Amino acid sequence: MGLNLIPQLTPKRSKVLFAAFDSFQAIWNAPATRFSEVFGSGVIGQAIAAGRSEQRMQEELDLAEEHGVQLVTLVDEAYPLLLREIDDPPLVLYVKGELPIDTARCIAVVGTRRSTRYGSMVAGRLASQLALRGITVVSGLAAGIDTAAHQSVLDVGGRTVAVLGCGIDRVYPKRNQGLYDAITGHGAILSEYPIGTSPAKWTFPQRNRILAGLSRGIVVVQAPERSGSLITARLGLEQGREVFAVPGNINTLTSAGTNRLLKQGAKLVDSVEDILEEFPDLRSIGKGTAEEPEPGEVSLGERERKVYELIALEPVHVDDIIARADLSPTEASHTLLLLQLEGLIEEVEGGRYMRKP
Numbered sequence: 098m099g100l101n102l103i104p105q106l107t108p109k110r111s112k113v114l115f116a117a118f119d120s121f122q123a124i125w126n127a128p129a130t131r132f133s134e135v136f137g138s139g140v141i142g143q144a145i146a147a148g149r150s151e152q153r154m155q156e157e158l159d160l161a162e163e164h165g166v167q168l169v170t171l172v173d174e175a176y177p178l179l180l181r182e183i184d185d186p187p188l189v190l191y192v193k194g195e196l197p198i199d200t201a202r203c204i205a206v207v208g209t210r211r212s213t214r215y216g217s218m219v220a221g222r223l224a225s226q227l228a229l230r231g232i233t234v235v236s237g238l239a240a241g242i243d244t245a246a247h248q249s250v251l252d253v254g255g256r257t258v259a260v261l262g263c264g265i266d267r268v269y270p271k272r273n274q275g276l277y278d279a280i281t282g283h284g285a286i287l288s289e290y291p292i293g294t295s296p297a298k299w300t301f302p303q304r305n306r307i308l309a310g311l312s313r314g315i316v317v318v319q320a321p322e323r324s325g326s327l328i329t330a331r332l333g334l335e336q337g338r339e340v341f342a343v344p345g346n347i348n349t350l351t352s353a354g355t356n357r358l359l360k361q362g363a364k365l366v367d368s369v370e371d372i373l374e375e376f377p378d379l380r381s382i383g384k385g386t387a388e389e390p391e392p393g394e395v396s397l398g399e400r401e402r403k404v405y406e407l408i409a410l411e412p413v414h415v416d417d418i419i420a421r422a423d424l425s426p427t428e429a430s431h432t433l434l435l436l437q438l439e440g441l442i443e444e445v446e447g448g449r450y451m452r453k454p
Contacts, residue, residue: 098154098157098158098168098170098188098189099125099149099150099151099153099154100121100124100125100149100188101187101188101189101289101291102148102150102153102154102157102291103144103145103148103149104148105141105144105145105148106145106148107303108185108186108187108303108306109185110136110141110145111185111188112184112185113135113136114132114135117135121172125149127146128146129142129143129145129146129147130142132145132146157291157292160266160292160293161191161292164193164265164266164292165193166191166192166193166265166266166292167191167192167193167196168189168190168191168192169189169190169192169196170188170189170190171186171187171188171189175196175197176190177190177197177198177200177310177311178200178201179200179201179203179310179311179312179313180200180307180310180311182310182336183306183309183310183336184335184336185306186310187289187307188289189289190287190288190289191264191265191287191288191289191290191291191292192265192285192286192287193265193281193285193286194258194280194281194282194283194284194285194286195256195284195285196285198233198258198285198311199233200311200312200313201313201378202231202232202233202379203232203233203234203235203258203311203312203313204227204232204233204234204235204312204313204314204315204316204372204376204379205234205235205236205308205309205311205312205314205315205316205329205333206220206223206224206227206234206235206236206242206243206246206316206318207236207237207242207243207246207308207315207316207317207318207320207325207326207329208220208241208242208243208317208318208319208320208324208326208355209241209242209319209320209321209324209326209351209354210239210240210241210242210243211241211321211351212241212242212245212318212319212351213319213349213351215345215346215410215411215451216241216242216245216318216319216343216345216351217241217242217244217245218245218410218452218453219318219319219343219410220242220245220246220249220318220319221245221246221248221249222249223246223316223318223343223366223369223372224236224245224246224247224249224250224255224257225249225250225252225253225255226369227250227255227369227372228249228250228253228254228255228256228257229253229255230369230373230379230380231379232255232379233255233256233257233258233284234246234247234250234255234256234257234258235257235258235259235260235308235311235312236257236258236259236260236308237259237260237261237262237301237304237305237308237325238259238260238261238268238269238273238276238277238280238286239269239270239301240270240272240273241319242318242319242326243259244273244276246318247259247276247280248276250283250284251276251279251280251283254283255283256283256284257280257283257284258280258284258285258286258287258311259277259280259284259285259286259287260287260288260304260307260308260311261286261287261288261290261304262290262296262297262300262301262303262304263288263290263294263295263296263297263300264288264290264291264292264293264294264295265286265287265288265290265292266292266293267293267294267295267296269296287307287311288304289304289307301325302325302328305325305328305329305332306332306336308329309329309330309332309333309336309338310332310336312333312338313338313339313376313379314333314338314339314340314341314372314375314376315329315330315333315338315339315340315341316341316342316343316366316372317329317330317340317341317342317343317354317355317358317363318343318355319343319345319351319352319354319355320351320352320353320354320355320358321350321351321353321354322350322353322354322357323354324354326354327354327358330342330358330363339364339375339376340358340363340364341363341364341365341366341371341372342355342356342358342359342363342364342365342366343355343365343366343367344356344359344365344367346411397436397439400422400424400428400432401432401435401436403422404418404422404424404429404432404433404436405436405441405442405452407421407422408436408442408450408451408452409451409452410451410452411451412445412447412449412450412451413449413450413451414447414448414449415429415430415433415448415449415450416448418433418450433450440453441453
């Protein structure tokens with residue numbers, strides 16, 4: 098924990114340091130000159146040596162107790178198994194919520210903060226279906242796709258893990274305070290950063306290796322070309338994880354990254370079954386849960402079912418529905434109204450209709 102409190106000791110530098118020393122104790126007691134030799138820099142060596150402080154450790158322990166935070170170190174039995182296996186695992190995890198985390202049943206669902214309505218609905222649907230099968234959904238508590246994934250898991254009583262890009266006492270974005278509180282009672286909040294660490298541009302890409310490391314697979318729902326979710330996917334591939342992507346509209350920037358992942362060999366996902374095909378052991382239903390009923394299981398007449406099958410999560414214009422279902426405008430209007438009353442579809446602007454998640 099003392100080493101984790103030294104700002105200059107990044108995950109990559111920690112890896113170099115562990116290769117050069119036999120134990121944590123040896124690192125703690127080494128002179129600054131030894132660190133300078135390892136890193137080829139007197140400045141870095143002096144900074145690491147000066148950063149070791151037993152007083153700072155005690156202050157951190159006191160803060161953790163004050164905030165109700167558990168500390169799990171790399172050498173503790175409760176440390177997540179899959180995460181321990183990555184090249185540069187975090188030295189310490191700050192945890193609020195339930196332990197241990199069964200990484201054998203973890204799947205990450207990630208995506209852009211600027212998600213479309215379609216993206217949020219798909220993320221929510223996939224996340225809730227995974228949760229109903231007893232799978233823990235891992236995400237980053239960010240706006241957009243992450244929020245939709247976490248909230249949908251909570252809505253069905255599932256378990257979710259949020260990995261923060263800041264200290265565990267900080268909620269980012271602040272509007273997710275309610276979601277943060279709910280997750281601590283139905284999963285866990287994790288951070289590798291010392292208490293009080295503010296979010297920064299570098300902290301989010303760095304925490305993405307933990308998102309990938311905790312999970313057997315990573316599902317990218319929506320991501321532009323330059324996206325932290327693509328970093329998570331790349332790290333997942335490097336760690337030997339399965340990578341999945343949801344196809345999107347070729348004309349929208351929010352789908353450019355996911356469509357590129359598909360070109361590069363990610364597995365296409367349009368239902369939870371596409372994910373479970375890669376993990377047959379995860380098909381079992383979780384304790385106290387049941388299969389989520391498909392919307393088509395609602396009692397529908399032949400006409401209503403035909404129209405419902407024409408409507409997807411992307412808006413469809415009423416004229417297209419009339420033509421493809423071979424209905425009169427009056428028949429189409431009546432059928433669409435029935436489907437809305439059943440809560441299966443909703444009307445959006447411009448005479449378009451889309452499914453509800």
